[in-house]
Amino acid sequence: MLKEYKGELLFLVIAMGAYLFMATLNISHNYSYFAVVFGIFGLIVTWKLYEKVDEQPDGNEKMREIAESIHDGAMIFLSREYKILGYFVAGVFILLMIVISSQKGFWIGLWTSVSYVVGASCSMLAGYFGMNAATSANVRTAQAACDGGKAKALNIAFNGGAIMGLSVASLGLVGVGGLFLLFGKSESISVITGFVMGTSSVALFARLGGGIYTKIAGVESDLVGKDEEEISEDDPRNPGVIADNVSDCVGDTADLGADIFESYCGSMIAAIAIGASMSAMKFEYMALPLIVAMVGLIASIIGIRTIDVLEGQDPSAALRNCTFVSAGAMLFVSFFVIKVMGLSSGVFIALAAGCFAGIAIGFVTEYYTAGAPVMKIVEANSTGGATVMITGLAVAMESCAIPVIIITIAIYLGSEFAGLYGVALAAVGMLATVGITMSVNAYGPIADNADGISEMARLGQETREITAGLDAAGNTTAAISKGFAIGSAALTALALFSAFTQAAKIESIDITQHKVVIGVFIGGVIPFFVAAFTMTPVGKGAMDMVNEIRRQFKESPDLMEGTSKPDSAKCIDISTQSALREIIFPGVAIVMPILVGLMLGAEALGAMLMGATLVGVLLAFFMSNGGGAWDNAKKYVEAGNLGGKGSDAYHAKVVGDTVGDPLKNTSGPAMNILIKLMSIVALVLAPIFI
């Protein structure tokens, strides 16, 4: 099954040979130096995959037209976002250089800043690749469903997602590996932390801007469409519908990708930073996270190719099994790698604990967003919208418990068997197979879009059943991915926290001291505040959008008849404007660590990070699982139960879903970014707090 990659494998072998040769000449060699090679290999595989997807037929003219609208909408959004992001990155570049230079000299300052820009660029590039692939694969999936059947459609959709997955994994290896190559042996290894800060900046903008855009565009057109005019979510007569399709791509491809990319690089760099302070076998400890990531990349490619074998299975099962194949392969090889490197088997336990924790959190998330708790919400319907809300809130709150307990178990095992380093390595273990987990994530919006296109282009009952089936599988995986993203963010944030305490030379952070208590409380407030802030613009923008859609329905009665075309561009513009206007403020999240660190000291800052991580993780699970559960409760009724569409139960469900949407797509994911970003800022600026 790997034979189509003969050329790349050859490249890999030659490159390794060249490296080994160079290594014997002057650089003391280490397997970790192959990271860049593996990364480039991954990128070539990605390119091949893109070509393979792109050469598939893209359907009739109507389909191409819809697909082009979605593609253009996505690109408009990305380019506007990246433009603002560009100014932001430039600003931080200068600030970072000034601050770090003043503490650690000009060169370290410069390299940290450069490393910051490289991190931001890699993340943006991954998002760009992913979005291009997603908006190319969606229409091709719909066409494959039309003339190739379910297995073929699943294959294309998944391969489209895999482009994003492999881009993330490969660019992470190229970036982190490249910097490690340059600075791994020097005293200035700390410059590498700039890279994560770069990925963090992109993730912040992507998650907030994208999330807000997503929900203004999506939910509200949904609300107006479904609830008021009784027309379908994917009816092209609803002008918000293209914006809705764009938003699915933006939210679950570019945004989630930037989030996971940040965790992926963050966990590696935290492990490297902690490894750098080890007394014995320091270099092996520093190299291990990169080596595990290389193993993970190959394991992911194997997992992705497994879809060719499993494409006949039920989509959900196929996606899950691909993930298991990769995780198993990664752990199997890593076990021997750790043995060969001469590291203790405790290190492997930490790695495995993280890997299993990621999978377990996925299962729990699936239970709460698609299992028995959803039926509780469904049943609550009988007494109106308010009980749907209350029951959903209760489910959401309950759903925080087990995932957090799983995280504490991973922390316990990691620390017990490998100390501080163990926590960071657990995070690496959870994220090493990012190639496959991100592929599964990115599959979701492609399937969703394909379903939308097949409905809009009226592709016939049979095709629509196939795409609907793929979409349903995507909804489950989307919920699981959100859980996974939170879990990995939590472990990454804790790993970065540990790296920070070492970088700031903190002996202990004693919560019986009042400044530490104050730090914990300030930290706890921030997630609530950011959540409130990220929800509000949704409210504001949503109203503008609803009014626009209403205006269009009112002013052109032809719209309902389908004889005139809605002004989708106007809707996209409203959401873009209001999304981008509001994402400036969360910069506050960057200011708080600096403020607390300077005013109350490094210990209080550490306490703040802990408080923020705790509350941020809880709120993230709360909002993400609650949103998922409401969503599926609505889908259950939509499928014809309890009276189906249009019934009272359905209207009550729509309210729940509409409330849940900004929670799971905007505020919830913002928590992941928030907790990592604050830890990163603290870590990068650690020198000024000593």
Place this chain on the structure above:
Amino acid sequence: MLKEYKGELLFLVIAMGAYLFMATLNISHNYSYFAVVFGIFGLIVTWKLYEKVDEQPDGNEKMREIAESIHDGAMIFLSREYKILGYFVAGVFILLMIVISSQKGFWIGLWTSVSYVVGASCSMLAGYFGMNAATSANVRTAQAACDGGKAKALNIAFNGGAIMGLSVASLGLVGVGGLFLLFGKSESISVITGFVMGTSSVALFARLGGGIYTKIAGVESDLVGKDEEEISEDDPRNPGVIADNVSDCVGDTADLGADIFESYCGSMIAAIAIGASMSAMKFEYMALPLIVAMVGLIASIIGIRTIDVLEGQDPSAALRNCTFVSAGAMLFVSFFVIKVMGLSSGVFIALAAGCFAGIAIGFVTEYYTAGAPVMKIVEANSTGGATVMITGLAVAMESCAIPVIIITIAIYLGSEFAGLYGVALAAVGMLATVGITMSVNAYGPIADNADGISEMARLGQETREITAGLDAAGNTTAAISKGFAIGSAALTALALFSAFTQAAKIESIDITQHKVVIGVFIGGVIPFFVAAFTMTPVGKGAMDMVNEIRRQFKESPDLMEGTSKPDSAKCIDISTQSALREIIFPGVAIVMPILVGLMLGAEALGAMLMGATLVGVLLAFFMSNGGGAWDNAKKYVEAGNLGGKGSDAYHAKVVGDTVGDPLKNTSGPAMNILIKLMSIVALVLAPIFI
């Protein structure tokens, strides 16, 4: 104005003289020993007040009949709750004796357990007094509004509340003062912690059972009544209406009272416990909280009497000004007391910081539940129920920030100027004038009931305007009280946490250690879990209730005509049953500290308390303020804005209010109890974790 208390003042003077005489004989005297005397004095004043209220006319037969139904309902609930509570207290008595005896010997074990029972009894007694007074004052307030005018009605309602307020303050002084008298000078001062645990048990049962009862009874009859049959909340044709009136008394009198009583005694005992470990001036430090509480009692009585002067003012302003008078008087006298006792003025700063923090939190709460943010929710109406929910959630989350910052400022000032002791004393400062703050709290349900009675008994437009005005003031004060209750619970929990760290001889709790991190995370999960748990039975019980009310409306069509009487007893029974069935489980909250303490050690337990306090306080503000804001948004529309009752905006509001009700009345308040209870369990059982 104090001349009517000539007899009591004489008693006070004679008792003080007798004490001084005894003191010169053998007991080394200290002003704190007067605590019991002051407490008894307070109880006598309370009794006088009760007589004064009780001798007011109680209206016509219809009014008496309604009042009797409410009184009986309240007493049925209290007696069932206290019965279950009795078994619980007996069980804990035995367990506590076994555990403490095994560690510290039989006598300490016995006295700790006795102290536990005394604490529980004092709290129950205060609740019983308060409920009796409230169900007596409600109908008399309505009658006074009818024939005496607004000022007179305000006076009676407030005096009815003052009975609860003074009962709390006086019984706290008698209980804590009595134990201090017995054990203050001995080595076994730790037995006094049993008292707080007793108050905690009552508060737990009261808040959970009462809260659940409240909302099943209230909200849902509300929902069915208002939303479905378009009849008023206080229409006697709605069979849930008596249960609703009972629930107001239960929720804001007995339950809030038990909560505040626990904070009041908890803050004093934490300060005493920390004082006991001081090296210099130990006895003065231990005595100060009691002396401040005595000053606070007298200041509260002065504040309560001030209503006679201010009764002509707008009710909200009058209530607020009475509170200011008491706080001012308490601080003024305490300043000199601290000087006379020879303690540093830093101690006074801590006390004042707590006092001001309590007032400031009240203002912030008022802003979020009655100010500009409510209008945001009102405006969100225009696009349906979902945006009301989203906007409300955003307001609720934002509203956590400032109160928590205020708490951190109080912690900072307290610790900076008086160390660990300062935090406990800040809590004492917030709670010393509990006599007046609790009076204002308890005024709310009396005014609400009076309004209900005047509507049910058809007392005429003019009377109903007066009672509606009193009720509106009560709604504002209720929101403020909830904020105050959370703030005081937070400070008390932190004070108890400090006392625990001393009792468990903990040197430091270092959050860079993994067991401590795990403790923090487990602690953070508990409030979410308990919140989920306390919401769910509301869902279940609410549905039974709704179905019952629907059944009654369906089976007796006369009900809508008002010609047949609804079966209120059946509704009361449903809510009582389901409330009491569910309150057994939160005992889990007692088990967790023991489990974590034994398995992960005392440091991890301390970390758990910190995590739970942080998350518990945030969730409490979130739920309480959110509920309050939705409530007032509904009231705003109800008052005739945006189309008034029956409009689309109104229906959207009702959804928000219905969701907010269990949040602000059940789950939110449960947080206060939870965080204090866990700290108390840890403190009492500290010996077994060393």
